[in-house]
Amino acid sequence: MKIPYEKLTFDIVVLGGGAAGSLAAIRAKKLGANVAFVTKESALVGGATIMAGGGTSLTQSPGDNGDVFFKDIMKSGQQINDKGLVHMVADNCMKAFYDLENCDLLLDRDNLKHQGSASMHTVKQGEGHAYPRAYLDRREALGFCHGLAKTIERLQIPRFTETIAVKILKDKDGKLCGLICYSVIEGKYLIIECKALVMATGGLGALYEETTNSTVLSGTGFALAFDAGTELKDMEMVQFMPLCFPYPKIRRGKIIGMCSLLGPSVKLYNGLGERYMHKYDPERKEFTTRDIGARGNYTEIKEGRGNPDGTITVDNRGFDPAILNRWKTANPFRYRQCVQTYGKKAGNWEEPFEAIPAQHFFMGGIKINTKMETGIPGLFAVGECTAGVHGANRLSGVAFAEIFSLGPIAGQSAFDYFKDAQAPKFDEKAAEAAVKAVEKPLERHVAKGYRPYEIKQMIQHVVSMNLGPVRVGPEIESAIKELENIKDNIIPKMYVSDGDPRYSRERLDALEVPLMVETALMVAKSAAMRTESRGSHYRTDYPDKDPAWLKNVVISRGKDGGMELRTEAVAGEVQA
Amino acid sequence: MKVKVNIYKGTPDSKGKYVTYNMDVPATDMVLDILEKIYHEYDPSLSYRYACGIARCGECAMVINDVPCLACERQIEPEMTIRPLDLPLIKDTVINRRQVFDHIKEILPEPGDIDDIYDSFEEMDEATSHRKIENSIRLTTCFECMICQSMCPRYRSDDQGFPGPLGLLFLTQMNENPAQRPLSEKDLDMLAASCVGCGKCARFCPAEKKPLHLALELLKHHPAKAVTAHMVDGKTTVQEVDESV
Numbered sequence A: 001m002k003i004p005y006e007k008l009t010f011d012i013v014v015l016g017g018g019a020a021g022s023l024a025a026i027r028a029k030k031l032g033a034n035v036a037f038v039t040k041e042s043a044l045v046g047g048a049t050i051m052a053g054g055g056t057s058l059t060q061s062p063g064d065n066g067d068v069f070f071k072d073i074m075k076s077g078q079q080i081n082d083k084g085l086v087h088m089v090a091d092n093c094m095k096a097f098y099d100l101e102n103c104d105l106l107l108d109r110d111n112l113k114h115q116g117s118a119s120m121h122t123v124k125q126g127e128g129h130a131y132p133r134a135y136l137d138r139r140e141a142l143g144f145c146h147g148l149a150k151t152i153e154r155l156q157i158p159r160f161t162e163t164i165a166v167k168i169l170k171d172k173d174g175k176l177c178g179l180i181c182y183s184v185i186e187g188k189y190l191i192i193e194c195k196a197l198v199m200a201t202g203g204l205g206a207l208y209e210e211t212t213n214s215t216v217l218s219g220t221g222f223a224l225a226f227d228a229g230t231e232l233k234d235m236e237m238v239q240f241m242p243l244c245f246p247y248p249k250i251r252r253g254k255i256i257g258m259c260s261l262l263g264p265s266v267k268l269y270n271g272l273g274e275r276y277m278h279k280y281d282p283e284r285k286e287f288t289t290r291d292i293g294a295r296g297n298y299t300e301i302k303e304g305r306g307n308p309d310g311t312i313t314v315d316n317r318g319f320d321p322a323i324l325n326r327w328k329t330a331n332p333f334r335y336r337q338c339v340q341t342y343g344k345k346a347g348n349w350e351e352p353f354e355a356i357p358a359q360h361f362f363m364g365g366i367k368i369n370t371k372m373e374t375g376i377p378g379l380f381a382v383g384e385c386t387a388g389v390h391g392a393n394r395l396s397g398v399a400f401a402e403i404f405s406l407g408p409i410a411g412q413s414a415f416d417y418f419k420d421a422q423a424p425k426f427d428e429k430a431a432e433a434a435v436k437a438v439e440k441p442l443e444r445h446v447a448k449g450y451r452p453y454e455i456k457q458m459i460q461h462v463v464s465m466n467l468g469p470v471r472v473g474p475e476i477e478s479a480i481k482e483l484e485n486i487k488d489n490i491i492p493k494m495y496v497s498d499g500d501p502r503y504s505r506e507r508l509d510a511l512e513v514p515l516m517v518e519t520a521l522m523v524a525k526s527a528a529m530r531t532e533s534r535g536s537h538y539r540t541d542y543p544d545k546d547p548a549w550l551k552n553v554v555i556s557r558g559k560d561g562g563m564e565l566r567t568e569a570v571a572g573e574v575q576a
Numbered sequence B: 001m002k003v004k005v006n007i008y009k010g011t012p013d014s015k016g017k018y019v020t021y022n023m024d025v026p027a028t029d030m031v032l033d034i035l036e037k038i039y040h041e042y043d044p045s046l047s048y049r050y051a052c053g054i055a056r057c058g059e060c061a062m063v064i065n066d067v068p069c070l071a072c073e074r075q076i077e078p079e080m081t082i083r084p085l086d087l088p089l090i091k092d093t094v095i096n097r098r099q100v101f102d103h104i105k106e107i108l109p110e111p112g113d114i115d116d117i118y119d120s121f122e123e124m125d126e127a128t129s130h131r132k133i134e135n136s137i138r139l140t141t142c143f144e145c146m147i148c149q150s151m152c153p154r155y156r157s158d159d160q161g162f163p164g165p166l167g168l169l170f171l172t173q174m175n176e177n178p179a180q181r182p183l184s185e186k187d188l189d190m191l192a193a194s195c196v197g198c199g200k201c202a203r204f205c206p207a208e209k210k211p212l213h214l215a216l217e218l219l220k221h222h223p224a225k226a227v228t229a230h231m232v233d234g235k236t237t238v239q240e241v242d243e244s245v
C-alpha cells in the first residue's frame, strides 16, 4: 500500500488543541504569524481541557496574593517545582483569567449565591489552599472550550484535526524546521515545514488502564520531544484521583472526584466493611490530599481488601442537601454520570456506591524555562506536557491557572523567535525518508504477530500494575524489563491488518504504540531512580521523604539515542 | 447479556451494508464498548470515533435504533442497529465533522472587534446583565455533537448560506456575549430565510440545559425579526431560562 503525503508550510505550528495550545495559537496569530493547529481529536478544543471540571485557582480572596499562592504551590509540589514558573503562574493568574473574556468567552459569575460568596464568581476553599481560590463554572470546562474555539475559528487559524504528529524535524544546525503528521481522516501523511513549533500535547493518562483522561492522551508528545532532543524532567510524578467510576468499561477510571467535594458526611469502606482512611491519614481521614486518598484506596484494593469486583465503597448517607445541591450545580456532568452509572438513589447519595482510584494528571514532562523554551531553537512547550509548575504534586485548580497564564506566553515566545530567526534549512528529501521510516512497520506482514491494540493494552497493563500510586523497586525494575521487551521483541512483530487507510483506528494505534512505550520507559526509569517518597511518587521500599532528594530527575538523549538520567538542582531563585 | 448488533459499514464511494454480530457482553456496557469489542475481536477495519468517553466531546454521536445519541453514554439493548449521523460520511459510523465545522466557520463574524475590548472583569460586568449571563451559560453547554445538524431538513454542507442549527447556535452564543457585536441584519436575514422553525434539530439534543431550545427561542423573540411563526414543534417544548439550575 502506498500512503501519500502532502507538503505544507507555516510560520508556527501549535501541536495540541487543549487550552494551552489554543491560547498560544491565538497569541501568535494576533501578533501576525501564519499559524496552524494540529490535534489528535476532532473537537475544536479538546484534550483534558474539555473533560475538566473547570475549577480554576485564582488569588481572588481578600488578603490573598501571588506570594501566598506561590508558597502553597511549592508546598504541594514538595519544593521541587521550578520557582520561576511558579511565580509566573501565581502572580499572573488573575490577569490571564480576565483576559479570557477577550476570547469570545463569558465567564460564569453570580452563580452559587447560596454559598455566601461576596464576589461575582464562586469562591471555594480547596485542600492545600490557604485561601478560597476556586472559580467554578456551571458548564465545567465547556465554557472555556466554546470561547477559545470561536476565537480560533474567527481568526481563521487552519486546523488539522484528527491528525497525529509522529516526528519532529530539525535541520543540520539543530534548529527546528518542521514535523511529520499522519492525518487519520484523510489517510495520508503531512510534511509540515515551519520555523517554530509549540508543543501543547497534554498528559499521558492513556498509558494507564484506568485514567480520568481521554483516549487521545497517550503521552506521545513526550516521546516526540525526547526524540527531538529536549530534556524531560520529573517523569516519575504521576497524580492519581481517589474516586473514579469502576464501570461501564468505557467509563472505567473516569472522574467522580475526591471526598472533600462530597461533604463532611462521606465515609469510605473496604470490602470487609471497615473504614480505613485513618490508616493512611489519622488526622484528616477521608479528607486527606489527593495523593494519600488515592494511595489508600489503591492499597486496600491491591491487598485484597476491596469489594469482590475490585472497588471500594463510598457511603455519603447523611449528607447535607446544600452540598448535594452545590455538587449538582458545579459538576452537572459528573452528577449526570453518577445517576446513569449507579442509578438515581446512589447518584443522589441515598445509597452507597463503588469507586476506584485512577491516573489523573502528570506533573512531569518537557523541561522548559520561563520563556517556554525547550533548549532546541524553535521548539517551545507549554501546559500539562511540561514539567516545573507542579513539582511532586498538583494543587486543585492550578492546571488551569497554569495553562491560562503560560499558554499566551508560549505563543509570544514562538512569535518573537520566528520574527528574528533565520529560516532553518528544510530538507525535503530527509523528511520523505522520515515518512518512509514511520510507515515501514505499518506495511509489515508477519505470520505470527501482534495487532497494535494488543500491544497498547500490554503497555497499559505493565504501567498500571507497576507504576501506580504505590510503587516498589522490584516492580519498577520489572516494568522497565517488560517495556524493553515490548520495545525490542513485540513491536517488531506488530502488523496492521486494516487495508483501508481511511479513518483506520488500527493505523492510529500502530503509530502511537512505539511512542507510548518510549514515554512509559521514561516514567519507569525516573521512578526507579528516585529512591525516596515525595508527593505523588510513593515507594514502599523508601516510604520517607529524603532531604537529599530535594532535586529533580532529568532525562536527556545520549549520543547513541538512549536515555541518560541524572539529577539536577531545583530550578529558579526564590524571589524575596 | 446476549446482544445482536447490526452495524453500518461503508464509504461515500461504495454501497454501504449492515454487518451483524452476535455477542455476549456485560449488561453494564455502553454502545461504545460494543464498538471497541468489534474492532478488537471481529473487524480491525471498523471506523468509529470517540475521545472523552464521558459525554463531553460530542465525537461519538451516531444513530442507534433510529435515535441519534452519544454512543459513550447509550446503554446497550438486546438488539441494536447502529449507523452514522445523516451528515457527509467518511467511513462506517464516522461522519465528516471537519467539513461541517469549516462550513460554519464561513459565517462567523470576522475578528477585529474581539481584541481587548474589556480590560477587567468589572468593566465586563457593567456591560452585561444577569439575563445575558444566564443565557450565555446555557448556550455554551453544547457538546458540538452535531446531532442537531444531522436532523435539520434545511442543512446541507454544500449550501453556502445556512450554517444549520449548530451554526445558528454559535451565532446566538456570540449575540448573547456582551463582548461581541449583536447579530447583524445580514445574519438574521440569512437565518430567517433558511430556518423553517420546525424544531427537529432540538429534539435529540443530549445537552441537559438544552442550548438549542434557547437559541431558537431567542431568535424567535429577537426584536429585529421573528424568524418564523412556528418555531418549535409539539414535541420539543422550549423551556424558559431556569434561574435555579
Ligand SMILES: Cc1cc2nc3c(=O)[nH]c(=O)nc-3n(C[C@H](O)[C@H](O)[C@H](O)COP(=O)(O)OP(=O)(O)OC[C@H]3O[C@@H](n4cnc5c(N)ncnc54)[C@H](O)[C@@H]3O)c2cc1C
Pocket: A015, A016, A017, A018, A019, A020, A021, A038, A039, A040, A041, A046, A047, A048, A049, A050, A051, A052, A053, A054, A055, A056, A057, A163, A164, A165, A166, A200, A201, A202, A203, A212, A213, A214, A216, A217, A219, A220, A221, A255, A360, A361, A382, A383, A384, A385, A396, A397, A398, A399, A400, A401, A403
Ligand atoms: C477529568 C479531568 C478533570 C480535570 N479537572 C481540572 C480542574 O477542575 N481544574 C484544573 O485546574 N485542572 C483540571 N484537570 C487538568 C487539566 O484539565 C489539564 O491539565 C489541562 O486541561 C491540560 O491542558 P493542555 O492544553 O496542556 O493539554 P490538553 O487539554 O490535554 O490537550 C492536549 C492536546 O494535545 C493533543 N495531542 C497530544 N499528542 C498529540 C500528537 N502526538 N499529535 C497531535 N496532537 C496531540 C491532543 O489531541 C490534545 O488536543 C482535569 C483533568 C481531567 C482529565
Ligand code: SF4
Pocket: B151, B152, B153, B154, B155, B164, B165, B168, B194, B195, B196, B197, B198, B199, B200, B201, B202, B216, B231
Ligand atoms: S428549527 Fe428546523 S429548520 Fe430550523 S435549524 Fe432547527 S431543524 Fe433546521
Ligand code: SF4
Pocket: B058, B141, B142, B143, B144, B145, B146, B147, B148, B149, B166, B169, B201, B204, B205, B206, B207, B211, B212
Ligand atoms: S446543540 Fe445539542 S445536538 Fe446540537 S451539537 Fe450541541 S449538544 Fe449536540
Ligand code: FES
Pocket: B049, B050, B051, B052, B053, B054, B055, B056, B057, B058, B059, B060, B061, B070, B071, B072, B073
Ligand atoms: S466520547 Fe466524547 S461524547 Fe462520547
